[in-house]
Amino acid sequence: MVMVPDGCAALITRFGKLEQVVGPGRIILLNPWKRVSYILNTTREYPFNAPVREAPTKGGVKASIDLFIQFRISDPVEFVYTLGAVRGFEEKLGNAVSETIRSLIYEQLAADIYNMVGEKTGRLLDQLNQQFRPAVELPNANITHAEPSDRKYRVDLAAPEMVRVAKESAAYEQEWGLTRKRRIDQLQMDIERAKKVRDARIVEVKASLNKAREQVAQLLEEQETNAQRVRFEIETRGRSGLIAAENEAKAQQRLAQAYRDNRAVLQYELALRRLEVGAELAGKAPQPVVVRTDGDGGADTSALATLLAAQLLPRPAALPSAERPAGGVGNDAA
Structure with missing residues (x-):
C-alpha cells in the first residue's frame, strides 16, 4: 500500500515498464511485480x-x-x-x-x-x-x-559612471545642503512664531486668570456684603422684636398695674358707696319705740292704750321706689 500526497502523481511500473499513472490517494498494489517508481509533484x-x-x-x-x-x-x-x-x-x-x-x-x-x-x-x-x-x-x-x-574593464567601464555618480552626489549634497538650510530657517521661523503665539497665549491666560480672580474677589465681596446686610437685617429685626417684646411686656405690666389700681379704687368706691347707702338707709330707717307693756310701773296695758299710743307715734317718710329695699312692702305692712 502506497499513499500519494495531494498535488502529486505516482508512476506505477512493472519490470521497468510504465503500467499506470495515478493521482493523490491510497494505492494498494496486489501484484507483487508492480511498484511505484516515481512520485512527482505537479503543482509546486x-x-x-x-x-x-x-x-x-x-x-x-x-x-x-x-x-x-x-x-x-x-x-x-x-x-x-x-x-x-x-x-x-x-x-x-x-x-x-x-x-x-x-x-x-x-x-x-x-x-x-x-x-x-x-x-x-x-x-x-x-x-x-x-x-x-x-x-x-x-x-x-x-x-x-x-x-x-574582466575586472580592469569593469573599472574602466565604471569610471565615467563613477564620475557621473560623484557629480550627482556632489549636486545632491549641495542641493541637500540648501534644502537643509531652508528647512532649518523655516524651522527657526516656525519656532519663533510658535514662541510668539505661546507668549501671546500666556498673556491671554494671565489676563483671563486676573479677570477670573477679580470676578471671584468681586463675588466674594458681594457675598460678604449680602451676608453683612442679611446679618444686619436679622439683628435689626431681632432688636426690633426684642424692643417690641419689651414694650409689650412693659405695657402689659402697666396694664396689669392699672388694672390692679382700678380694681382697688373700684373696691374702695364700692365700699364707700355701700357705707353711704347704709348710712342713708340707717338715717331713714324707722326708730324703735319702746312701749313698756309689763305691769311693773303701774301703766295701762290694755289694747286700747296700745292703739292710742300707736296713733300718737310719728309716721316714717316713704322711700323712693328706686331706693326702696327689697322687703320694704312687708315692713310697711308690718
Whole structure:
C-alpha cells in the first residue's frame, strides 16, 4: 500500500515498464511485480539557478550572468521518460539556458551588460518552453546579476559612471545642503512664531486668570456684603422684636398695674358707696319705740292704750321706689 500526497502523481511500473499513472490517494498494489517508481509533484514550482560565465559580448568582452528560473512539472510521464527525470532535466535545462543566454549576451554591448539585470525575459522563456513542453512549464525567469568578467574593464567601464555618480552626489549634497538650510530657517521661523503665539497665549491666560480672580474677589465681596446686610437685617429685626417684646411686656405690666389700681379704687368706691347707702338707709330707717307693756310701773296695758299710743307715734317718710329695699312692702305692712 502506497499513499500519494495531494498535488502529486505516482508512476506505477512493472519490470521497468510504465503500467499506470495515478493521482493523490491510497494505492494498494496486489501484484507483487508492480511498484511505484516515481512520485512527482505537479503543482509546486521549483527554483533553478543557471549561472553563465565567460560569455562573449558583441564587442568580444567576456561577461557573466546569473539567471533564476522557476519551473513546474506538467506531464510526469514526459518528464521521466523523455527528459530523464531530475538529473536529465537539470543537464538539459542547464545546456539550453547556457546556449540561450550566450546568444542574448552576444547581442549586447559590454557597456549594456549592466542593463540586463531585471530586464524582461519573455523571449528567453518562449525559447525554453518550446524546448521542454509538454513535460515542463517555465512560468518565470529573471536575470539577477550581470557584469563584465574582466575586472580592469569593469573599472574602466565604471569610471565615467563613477564620475557621473560623484557629480550627482556632489549636486545632491549641495542641493541637500540648501534644502537643509531652508528647512532649518523655516524651522527657526516656525519656532519663533510658535514662541510668539505661546507668549501671546500666556498673556491671554494671565489676563483671563486676573479677570477670573477679580470676578471671584468681586463675588466674594458681594457675598460678604449680602451676608453683612442679611446679618444686619436679622439683628435689626431681632432688636426690633426684642424692643417690641419689651414694650409689650412693659405695657402689659402697666396694664396689669392699672388694672390692679382700678380694681382697688373700684373696691374702695364700692365700699364707700355701700357705707353711704347704709348710712342713708340707717338715717331713714324707722326708730324703735319702746312701749313698756309689763305691769311693773303701774301703766295701762290694755289694747286700747296700745292703739292710742300707736296713733300718737310719728309716721316714717316713704322711700323712693328706686331706693326702696327689697322687703320694704312687708315692713310697711308690718
